[in-house]
Amino acid sequence: MDAVQDRVIRIIAEQALLDPADVTPQSTLEELGIDSLGLVESIFAIEEAFDISIPFNANDPSASNFDISSVGSITAAIEDLVAQKTA
Amino acid sequence: MKRVVITGAGTINALAHDVKGTFEAFREGRSGITDLVIRDRDRLGIQIGGQVHDWDPETRFNRQQIALYDKFTQFTLLAAREAVAQSGLNFDGRLGYEAGVVLGTAAGGVNTWDENYRTVYEEGKNRVHPFVVPKLMNNAAASHLSVEFNLKGPAFTVATACASSNHAMGQAFHMIRSGMTQVMLTGGSESMLCFGGIKAWEGLRVMSRDACRPFSLNRNGMVQGEGAAVFVFEEYEHARQRGAEILAEVSGFAMTSDASDIVMPNKQGAARAISGALRDARLNGEEVGYINAHGTGTAANDKTECAAVADVFGHHADSLMISSTKSMHGHLIGGTGAVELLACIMALRDGVIAPTIGYEEPDPECALDVVPNTARDAKVDVVLSNAFAFGGLNAVLALRKV
Numbered sequence: 353m354d355a356v357q358d359r360v361i362r363i364i365a366e367q368a369l370l371d372p373a374d375v376t377p378q379s380t381l382e383e384l385g386i387d388s389l390g391l392v393e394s395i396f397a398i399e400e401a402f403d404i405s406i407p408f409n410a411n412d413p414s415a416s417n418f419d420i421s422s423v424g425s426i427t428a429a430i431e432d433l434v435a436q437k438t439a
Numbered sequence: 440m441k442r443v444v445i446t447g448a449g450t451i452n453a454l455a456h457d458v459k460g461t462f463e464a465f466r467e468g469r470s471g472i473t474d475l476v477i478r479d480r481d482r483l484g485i486q487i488g489g490q491v492h493d494w495d496p497e498t499r500f501n502r503q504q505i506a507l508y509d510k511f512t513q514f515t516l517l518a519a520r521e522a523v524a525q526s527g528l529n530f531d532g533r534l535g536y537e538a539g540v541v542l543g544t545a546a547g548g549v550n551t552w553d554e555n556y557r558t559v560y561e562e563g564k565n566r567v568h569p570f571v572v573p574k575l576m577n578n579a580a581a582s583h584l585s586v587e588f589n590l591k592g593p594a595f596t597v598a599t600a601c602a603s604s605n606h607a608m609g610q611a612f613h614m615i616r617s618g619m620t621q622v623m624l625t626g627g628s629e630s631m632l633c634f635g636g637i638k639a640w641e642g643l644r645v646m647s648r649d650a651c652r653p654f655s656l657n658r659n660g661m662v663q664g665e666g667a668a669v670f671v672f673e674e675y676e677h678a679r680q681r682g683a684e685i686l687a688e689v690s691g692f693a694m695t696s697d698a699s700d701i702v703m704p705n706k707q708g709a710a711r712a713i714s715g716a717l718r719d720a721r722l723n724g725e726e727v728g729y730i731n732a733h734g735t736g737t738a739a740n741d742k743t744e745c746a747a748v749a750d751v752f753g754h755h756a757d758s759l760m761i762s763s764t765k766s767m768h769g770h771l772i773g774g775t776g777a778v779e780l781l782a783c784i785m786a787l788r789d790g791v792i793a794p795t796i797g798y799e800e801p802d803p804e805c806a807l808d809v810v811p812n813t814a815r816d817a818k819v820d821v822v823l824s825n826a827f828a829f830g831g832l833n834a835v836l837a838l839r840k841v
Contacts, residue, residue: 388739389702392644410644411660411738 356402356434357427363397364423377424384423391420398426404433442675443615444841445686445784447528449521451514452666452768452778453489457521461778462785464767465793466814471768472651472662479634485646488632489664489769507570508583509548510630514667514774515580516587519624523588526671527683528622530589539592539620540584541610542669543603543627545773546636547596548575553635580628584669592620601733602694603627604668604776605826605834609692611672612836621674626777628667637663643702645737651770653734653763654741654809656800661735664769668777685841687787690821691720697831704740704827709747712833716823717751720837724752727759727837728819729786731779732809733827734763734795735770742804744825749807760817762810766796776826780836783822787840790818 357377365372368384375384381391388410395406406429408416419425450457453471454464464471474480475488496505496513508516530538551574555567573579578596585594593614597607604627611625631637640646640663647660678685693715697708717724733744741763749756764782771778782793791814798811824836 392642395644396642408644409659411647411658415659 356431359401360398360427360430361423363401364394367394367397375423377422377427379423381420398430402430402434404430404437406433441616441618443612443672443689444675444678445670445689446673446678446683447522447524447526447671448668448686448781448784449518449525450666450668450778450781451491451517452668452771453491453664454768456517458781461781462789465764465782465785466791468794468796468812468814469767470796475632477633483634483637484641485637485648487648487662488637489662489771490632491666506568507574509551509574509579511544511548511628511667512580512583514630514665515542515628515669516583518626518628518667518669519584519588522624522669522671526673528671534621535589535591537592537620538590538622539614540581540590540594540624541597541607542581542584542625543597543599543605543607543773543777544577544580544629545598545600545603546629546631547577548579549631549636550633551575553633556635584624588624590624598773599832599834600828600830601770601772601775602826602828602832602834603773605824605836606694606832608670608672608689608776608780608836609694609834612689612692615672615674621677623672624669625672626667626669627774629772629774630665631772632663632665647736650797651736651766652797652799653732653736653766653795654745654802654805655798656802658736658738658741661737661765662769664765664771664775666768666771666778667774668781670777670780686784687838688841689836690839691716691722691837692835693719694832694834697833699831701831702829704743705831706743706747706750708831708833709744709825709827710750712835713747713751713823713825716835716837720839722821722837725755726821727752727823728817729783729792729822730759730761731782731822731824732761732763733825734765736763736765740827742802744827745805745807756807760792760808760810760815762793762795764793776824776834780824783824783838786819786822787838790816792817792819
């Protein structure tokens with residue numbers, strides 16, 4: 353579980369030009385300075401890293417069933433998707 | 440300054456292969472968006488588009504021509520033949536030296552890139568057809584129009600993403616207005632509905648999987664289209680003296696750059712382009728009866744565009760009509776402004792306002808009269824056509840009845 357979180361944090365930290373130590377599960381993308389383009393790029397990087405497909409539409413992030421409210425919620429959603437893949 | 444009028448129009452798009460059929464579809468509020476018929480469709484996340492169906496180039500062009508004409512060039516030639524035929528002009532003599540062509544396309548011969556990348560990367564071949572370069576180049580369509588109609592004046596192609604056609608038509612307008620040329624063929628074309636073309640757009644995650652619903656609260660993105668529209672722009676006295684039928688007058692044009700974000704739209708940049716076109720045409724905002732919106736059906740564009748219109752027009756924003764025909768023909772990217780100019784001509788000539796179809800729920804952030812779902816009879820004398828491109832490049836045309 354922590355492995356997924358560490359990898360997500362590394363990806364998001366790289367996008368935000370921050371040290372991974374400065375990104376916590378409680379961090380929101382807004383706090384980290386990630387805009388809509390940065391979010392789309394982060395999602396692409398996460399999909400590539402975990403070989404999953406994330407149902408995210410930039411027109412309506414809330415309708416995508418992929419909770420982007422914090423790094424922790426993103427991690428949880430990715431853990432679900434990774435679990436579905438191996439199931 | 441010379442006056443500039445439109446004396447010919449032609450098109451091929453998802454709704455029809457000519458202007459008459461396109462107007463019928465606009466009146467009926469018919470969608471041309473369907474399941475895509477393309478190679479490797481099953482590997483695409485987005486499987487719909489405003490595709491041109493029943494298109495057989497072999498009935499229109501010979502084998503040697505097809506070897507040189509990418510689909511975006513084929514579409515352009517077909518639209519131009521219709522426009523020139525309507526204008527009744529012949530460029531074989533002196534007029535050819537005083538006539539030119541400016542076209543818009545965002546990406547030119549995408550199908551040719553796509554097919555030949557397959558050849559060398561997927562099939563591992565080390566040889567491609569000798570005409571790949573002249574076929575895919577962005578100016579191919581402009582050059583072939585110049586050749587086919589003997590247009591020997593200024594000829595070039597403008598690439599400003601989704602504003603390409605409006606920028607192109609603005610250039611054609613300026614050239615005639617300044618006295619540089621008598622007649623210009625202008626408009627634009629796009630043909631990106633191939634595997635690579637759609638895959639590239641999927642990456643941005645702004646595409647809808649089911650429908651284009653501009654201004655509707657439940658909109659979920661844009662739908663790509665393909666096709667072309669070409670117009671004959673002509674100096675007013677030249678048209679009048681030969682007794683040509685005048686479809687509309689092009690009375691103003693403005694372009695601005697947001698100078699801010701590479702993809703997010705900007706209200707100030709859009710508003711400056713709209714008010715600039717009004718100023719250029721010496722119009723009061725109250726005279727505008729209809730705006731053909733950029734109206735992509737994305738969350739970001741539609742609310743920004745409505746806010747820009749509200750800023751420019753004040754109270755009059757609630758009285759004018761604004762619709763997005765992308766809901767019917769899809770987003771033709773660099774060709775879109777040209778096809779959308781047809782809706783402006785229909786409004787001025789026939790008094791019919793093309794609707795925004797697929798409209799299901801009002802959005803408080805788009806609280807304008809978007810002519811939902813059903814075409815409307817209305818007499819309008821002045822119309823605008825908006826185009827706001829990726830890269831923050833905005834281009835707005837003003838047309839009036841003659």
